Amino acid sequence: MQVSALITDRNRQVAKWVREELCSKGTNHFFDIWHIGKSVGKALDAAAKDRDCEDLKLWRPAVINHLYWTAASTPNGDADVMEAKWKSMVNHVQDIHVHDTPTFPCCAHLPLEGETRNKAWLEPGSTVAVKLESIASRTALVKDVRQLSPQHQTFSLEAFHSLMLHFAPKHTGFSFLGMYSRLLLAALHFNHNSDRQDAQTSDGEARYAVRYPRFRKGGWVVRPVKEKPSYTYASSFMESLRVEYSRSPQSLRESSTVLFLNAPAPLSSSYQRIDKDEAVGLYKAQHSRFNIQ
Structure with a gap:
């Protein structure tokens, strides 16, 4: 059977096996969004405990939603576009909606004014903005974002x-x-x-x-x-x-x-057996030193 697409979690051993055994045969390997979103959420929760980074708690749901939107709005699974959309979030939270990437030059939302604004923008260059950028730009995370599954999940x-x-x-x-x-x-x-x-x-x-x-x-x-x-x-x-x-x-x-x-033998049948009398003798010898005379 030729597998055209495979969606898994981010297990590194599985990813290595798929890359070596299946990708060469034409299989596209994607990652489930929920598992990556959970990892990003944990990183944001940990960073929000740092000094001057409390505002990350307010932006946490929006960041996770943006991760889902990154994949859902790219049905063809273009890795470069998904990477650009994900990195645009760092600018967006600082009220910067024009980006220097040709694959995603500006935010896709309408102007956010009045009731559509429920969070304060992060100050460019502030501690919290730098912390968020360091989390979103991690090499391993960006690599995983490029493999987000745009349609099917686990x-x-x-x-x-x-x-x-x-x-x-x-x-x-x-x-x-x-x-x-x-x-x-x-x-x-x-x-x-x-x-x-x-x-x-x-x-x-x-x-x-x-x-x-x-x-x-x-x-x-x-x-x-x-x-x-x-x-x-x-x-x-x-x-x-x-x-x-x-x-x-x-x-x-x-x-x-x-x-x-056709039922297979128990797993214990593959072990080397020992004579019961020998096993009991070894057991008694091992515990004899604890006997109090």
């Missing part, structure tokens, strides 16, 4: 991983076939409910809920309420099993046998 995959915990919680150990079956059920449930519509009130109005995510640190977000998940796939699955069993019980038993036979 949130749906992470939602599936979260759903898997309901079918296969980590605090419980399962056999290989037990885990295999639970992962299949999780995939069936996720695919069946992935296109749920927004819930509505009795009057036909869309329903919304106010949430307080932990990463917002007390901030709130409004999210549409989805319809309740459906489990009709389970009934269809059970009916299919009934039909197959009534048609050929032996065939179903043979399929189950094949699954059992």
Whole structure:
């Protein structure tokens, strides 16, 4: 299979492997925006604790929003344009809206006056402006911004991983076939409910809920309420099993046998075994010096 585009987080080992193994075959590697935005937010929070840098708290949401806009407004994923748009933020917060980059010569917003202004501009050359520029211009961050994914993100995959915990919680150990079956059920449930519509009130109005995510640190977000998940796939699955069993019980038993036979051996089977008496003897020898006569 030829992978045309791959979106991941900023794991450096994964990025190196993709660069060496896939990019040479025509794969474009992009980074998920949320992970980079989280990193930028942490850097701004740390810098805001420094003297004369408290205003970074006010600009933090706008900086993160600008990061998302940088990618979303560049659907073709042009790395030079995204870099120029990102760096223009440093000028924008100082009330400078004309830039010296031909790929993005001026800000795209309308004049900000009156009610559209809710934050004070940063003074050019001030401590807080220099600090923000040092954060936004870090070589590693700019390199990552050039690889922002303009269209697709990893949130749906992470939602599936979260759903898997309901079918296969980590605090419980399962056999290989037990885990295999639970992962299949999780995939069936996720695919069946992935296109749920927004819930509505009795009057036909869309329903919304106010949430307080932990990463917002007390901030709130409004999210549409989805319809309740459906489990009709389970009934269809059970009916299919009934039909197959009534048609050929032996065939179903043979399929189950094949699954059992193809189950891999436990990980502990690859370890070198030691005789139990020898292990007990070593244990007693190691603990004999602690015995008080």
